[in-house]
Amino acid sequence: MAKQFSECLQRYRLHEFDPEWGAVLRGIEKESLRISSDGQISLAGHPKALGSALTNPYITTDFSEALLEFITPALQDIDECLQVLENIHRFTVQNLENDEMLWVTSMPCPLGAEAEIPIAQYGSSNIGKLKTLYRHGLHHRYGSLMQAIAGIHYNFSMPEIFWEPYQKICQHTGSIQEFRTEKYLGLIRNFHRYSWLLIYLFGASPAACKCFVEGREHNLQEFDETSLFLPDATCLRMGNLGYRSAAQESLFVCYNDLQTYVDCLYQAMHTPYPEYESIGQKVNGEYAQINTNLLQLENEFYSTIRPKRNVQSGERPLDALTNSGIEYVEVRALDLDPYAPLGITAEQVRFLDTFLLHCLLAESPACDEQEFFEVASNMAKIVECGRDVDLKLELESNNEGIKRVVIGIDGRFGS
Template identity: 45%
Template sequence: MIPNISSALNWLESNPEALNGIRRGLERESLRIDKEGNLAKTCHPQILGSTLTHPWITTDFAESLLEFITPAQTNIKETFAFLNDLHINTIKSIGDEQLWPFSMPCFIANDEEVRIAEYGSSNIGKLKALYREGLKQRYGAVMQTIAGVHYNFSFPMSFWSAYLGVGDEVTGKNEISAAYLKLIRNYYRFGWVIPYLFGASPAICRSFLNNKLTKLPFEFTDSMAYLPYGTSLRLSDLGYTSSAQSALGLTYNSVDTYIGQVRHAMTLKSEEFQAIGLEKEGKRIQINSNILQIENELYAPIRPKRVTLTNERPSDAILRGGIQYVEVRSLDINPFSPIGINEEQARFVDLFLIWCVLADAPMMRSEEIQYTKRNWQKIVVEGRKPEQTISVGCEGQEQPLRLIGKSLFVDLTRIARILDRQETDNSYEDVCNKWIKAFDEPELTYSGQLLERFKKEGLSQVGLSLAKSYKEALNQSSYQVLTKDDFVEQSQLSIKKQKEIEAQDNIPFAEFLKQNGGE
């Protein structure tokens, strides 16, 4: 079953103030579509500012793939109000266009319909565009339009002081980093609970399967392919994965080992990617032919992170100051929310990450990482299957998913009651009371609810209907924490910053590329 954390919970119940000051930040991606539900062919709207330098609104892979970013804050409601304001401003700025409400993309005929994001004429802007061209060559542009939500989470120093006995972030960086890595190991072992409950991609447009080989047991309608018990095709082998990375066997036992493994992947040649070549018809098409062009190409359900300094690599930042927060990357877009995620989900992730840092987490061998991935795949492909089983540990016996999930919720409920001491209501415990039922009734999960509607109305029809209703609602909404002037100011400032960066370049791009991983 799950680890016994009774003593840790007893400690936490005696030190509830240690959790005061948890910080959270949200990143939500979303495709722009036209009013008929097709992928938008327009450029990123200039009124929104520079995608290279805007702190809140940018693009991910494609010109049409928006990314909304909130600053890290301690108040959940303020964080969601900020994200809501970003959506209001964007909806008011994109004319007739709308936001696709699902993780898996709308109908896209082929890769050539997807326009890679552009970031201007600076060396760093060209490098960002080249990296995306490399992704297109390696994995296909349509796959890169898959969208998700990233949840950035950090414990306050008060927690580390009480839990680890460290005085500050500098002297305690090794202990804090080790604790975050323990959290990550537990996330790999038990984080499948997130796609089980909140996976929202049990089906895809049939266009996504164009020329793709898959062994998944799909069932079909005229326009949709679906898995009867699937939860998150986004996290399946069909979605955001890389076969070249699957054999890396990354572990999370120590900072030095993890960073060493990532850096090794950045220098390890891939026969598959070498075959693509570095240039095509005189145009550069990837940064290099290594397994990872850059560190951010690493696909993982959770990442250790630290805010970087100017021109600092993510791994260098962690070596410098230790792990500062974790980035949870396994949340599908929530189509039941106009902004892709709701407070209920945030509170669940809070509870689960606190559990992960409290529970014992033995060191992992590379083989166990692969084993945990198989557990995840079972959940994302057939998590709602009647009497579904799952195992804990490499040698663990298969046990009913229902029992493991409900056992986990017993601990989560105790943590919820501790957090609710800081609330004016029982928001955290209410989340537990609601979602524990989904282990007995899988149809209550997001994927279960969605698939029933897809079968009745059609995936594209549901997507377009939701997109229209959310556009109308956001258009009629008022800003809560930001103002129109704030957005105008940030837009103008971002454009100014981009021009300054472009004016400061003093070396040719070819030389800049060599300095940043190019061959």
């Protein structure tokens, strides 16, 4: 074991790894759809016993009034983090009304007409109205079905004690803020290169309700009278039926440096998009979206991982990144585990920590446009055909069989 650990350090160009460096901070955001006792999406308002969806730091809503979001603080201890999530879960279930339940999978229950999916309400304050208007914009742009999908968001950051000694090891001469931002961007580039592995291992949405494809072209097969599936699929949530935007697919968002990333999103937030202009900022005299640009806000950009920074009151997320650098990353590629009461397990958390630590410590060359679209192609293959043993991925412009890639993953990840 000592020899294996020593070899691992050499791969990452480290002489040592202080145990305190492994005290990572992690926070979990878990979405769950409220459903009625007959298995339909809840049309009732946010339960009063759960507090205000606008101000409660632990329980809020996502797109829909029925799509709850549970938020843990950032914690070092895995068991403590999961215990907090369980406590939030228990409190919520005890305070649901009218025999409602929580749906356990990422792809939602039968939803009926899109217009029946209730959009989240946040009260009459300016910020509350803006949050609701943003969601109306999502409804008009992408439809409400996609927005009712649930998932796990995993927030990850290294402890403060790690950065100064690691900066010395890397012989970086800039500020700690610049160094931390540079390394988190390297993590993000490597995450994109290897994120197909998370979908391969933890994807849990190979089927969907027929309501998701009404009026749309698709290649799904009939499973029963209400459901469709793909026999080798892993995660339809991350495919064309899920978190995909045709308008955003042409965007080459570069993570090679922070300013380029920020500039790309700023440009998208200020570039009119013809399809959204045809909707209009107002419909029948009522505001339908914040604006008609490619992105209403930076959060509208769909990505499997985001650089993040806690914001001050009144501060925009991109301004916070520009002013203070990256503080943590948010992983957004995870399905709910339908076999785990909390949607995620301690074993999965440990794997995520190991995976993200590798992405941080391993060499991370700059990403060009060719690699960007190669990565997107691999993800699409894993989403629809990941369980096909004959599947081939394009890695560094070479086609490699999925079985060979997975068997050889130890060498790639330095373990």
